[in-house]
Amino acid sequence: MEQVKPNPANSSPQTPLSLLEKAATVFDDCPSIIYNDTTYTWSQTHRRCLQLACSLSSLGITRGDVVSIIAPNIPAMYEVHFAVPFTAAILNTINTRLDARTVSVLLQHCQSKLLFVDYFSRSLVLEAISLFPPDAEVRPLLVLITDDDQDDDAVDSDFGCTYESLVKNGDPGFKWVRPKSEWDPIVLNYTSGTTSAPKGVVHCHRGIYSIVVDTLIDWSVPKQPVYLWTLPMFHANGWCLPWGIAAAGGTNICLRLIVSCAWKPHWNLLPAAERARLKARQGVKVGASTEVDVVDPVSGVSVRRDGSSLGEIVLRGGSVMLGYLKDPIGTRKCLSQEGWFYTGDVGVMHPDGYLEIKDRSKDVIISGGENLSSVEVESVLYTNPAINEAAVVARPDEYWGETPCAFVSFKTGLTTKPSEKEIIEYCRAKLPHYMVPKTVVFQDELPKTSTGKIQKFVLREIANSMGKSARLSRL
């Protein structure tokens, strides 16, 4: 058959931005956002986003610039998901619970041109900016977000203007700047740094669009849902639901007070052992546009689908990130030219095609040639009624190569606390010998990221600094 070629009429870039135009047409006078006493409709949200985009363009924000925001789930946070990429700039949302040093590092790394600052994060941001070196090439213009629609008179010299003044002064007839290609970047998110320094994850218009449609289909999202924002929008762009709720013409209920996302709140009511089991056995499904496999990380060959052969989890498809910002080596390491994204997660594939995440690949401990999952050891430790937190990392060993080293904190109010020997014996009764921790370190509280994840790389440094465990001490 003769070749029929794509044409501009059928190959316009996939982008989530057009979803707001659709919402403003189809759901024009339906509520888009409810926040305290404020309610917007979809045509108002559309108008406000165009006005803000117009003002950003007037300030010189242009294609490829990074614009950051540090704010909780307030209307401004929702609006920037459209308004910033409407200027062809890249949206960078920053976790409000980071420390000033990290915020400073991120802003400098992405050379952010403009930073929207919720008034609650005001002093954090001013401290972060003060940590910039005097000769810093780019310093972001600071724009203050207040809850009471203050205009520029209300801001001091640290801030260029207020968010509301930018909205008010913009032209609602602004023609938004379309991506030149669907591969153009749209958002930049930093990893939380559990395994290393935060990395800047770049997603493109097509990728975000893929995630949005996969989510709407996978969740069977109905028309005009009411969505209570508990997941922070700064976290992976609220799983892309800012765009998804527009697609469905839903109502966003915005709140400041925020529940952490990494763990479902009701799971906290479960017994510790059940929590550990849940954590270890996340069934994983992927969207319509993404494939998944578990492969040998060296050969790239699929592991047996037997529910027990460990391998690295790999993904392929539209929802996979474009790459890491300013980190071509890190990007090449996880995005193989053979067409798979190496997640760094270790899992098994069950015979029915479901996979089970076992661990981060960096958390796998190789002891005497056996691969063992630190998560499996932790799930046993969590069954001990005295233990509050547990994390297991590799400690170098002169004979076994590595051995499991457990870090634990105890519950408060205990009358007696188990000894290292008792913990080891407890594990020995429930685990194969090679999986039992050979070292137990007690801490008041384990080190965590701002989103509450245990920083294993810190524990790994401690375990390394302890030197190789000697064979005699284990006998």
Place this chain on the structure above:
Amino acid sequence: MEQVKPNPANSSPQTPLSLLEKAATVFDDCPSIIYNDTTYTWSQTHRRCLQLACSLSSLGITRGDVVSIIAPNIPAMYEVHFAVPFTAAILNTINTRLDARTVSVLLQHCQSKLLFVDYFSRSLVLEAISLFPPDAEVRPLLVLITDDDQDDDAVDSDFGCTYESLVKNGDPGFKWVRPKSEWDPIVLNYTSGTTSAPKGVVHCHRGIYSIVVDTLIDWSVPKQPVYLWTLPMFHANGWCLPWGIAAAGGTNICLRLIVSCAWKPHWNLLPAAERARLKARQGVKVGASTEVDVVDPVSGVSVRRDGSSLGEIVLRGGSVMLGYLKDPIGTRKCLSQEGWFYTGDVGVMHPDGYLEIKDRSKDVIISGGENLSSVEVESVLYTNPAINEAAVVARPDEYWGETPCAFVSFKTGLTTKPSEKEIIEYCRAKLPHYMVPKTVVFQDELPKTSTGKIQKFVLREIANSMGKSARLSRL
């Protein structure tokens, strides 16, 4: 910001074919198809499609070949939507109600390599093949579909083999042939020929994938719906729902007896005037990946959004066809390089962004410099209690350029039938003068396509053959 480039891991081609693999994994033992006494599960359907694809490949079907099917909504019709493109061939579904001459023309036009024939269409197809010229370059291999799983012994020399024998003899471990690009063609559908000879509409993998996800989202399709197939799958691939039901893990209820799709059956119960109004005022919405506008067909500039300025309806986005097969001029005519698909439909844009289809552009009559919509004249004719069918086309006129010429058929059992003069007077009471038909032609039944659409191009030929209406006759 530095350029982060797409990579094979995040740019794998969008295709609806992977949806069957997902269904076979997630909904493996759930029912996929129910037909008479037969029920298949999703893993069985997956397996059968791979087996059929394997057999097709063994028969030499390869990338870019056209494979046709003429069948009602039976399981085979569903399966070929995956099995044929699994070989990288292009699926061409043929309307079972076409005449042998048209079937012959279509098969020759697309150089179909293999034709699946439902036993009910057996004699039609044999007649169509007999109309091939003796020196025809390509003659399709004929494969018979029976309801009772007959094997090859049951078929005579006209057919190479049976459908079920191809399924049975194929290897379920067949590795399906992936598209080289998401722009590779996947289906070929012929238009019904209301305005000209049927045209071969080509869609690519990405385009079909876009339509599938838009439909699932727009219809808020729940998980595992039960879908009763009343719409023929040969009609625009059943609006892409063969792939959509797989994505949702639903159950396809297949039936032979079929309701026509162009008109909702319950609308037939409405009074004729209401039917005409419904026909004239279709509100139109488009999916998440498609934009719509109404433009001046010459300048390409958007018409005023006032609900009355007529223009041509244009579309842009993922669901727009790739082009017409072997018709570069027709393709260029409707797919402008400025990036819009000119639909040939005339409409108005309302202030709220909804559009209303007024007419086919070819059906617009220009009388004395005024554009008039033939559908509006028809909707008045349909209010006449004596009229059964009405169609209005342009007749050349020496003074006005064109005048409306009405073709009507009367209801049966009338005691008196209105004259031409009475029909014209009837219209004059309800329409502006320039819109009133100047000629009325009475027919027993208006000419229609196999899907029941009135063939205006036939009426236009009759109106042209009548010569220019003379001014005197109109006075």
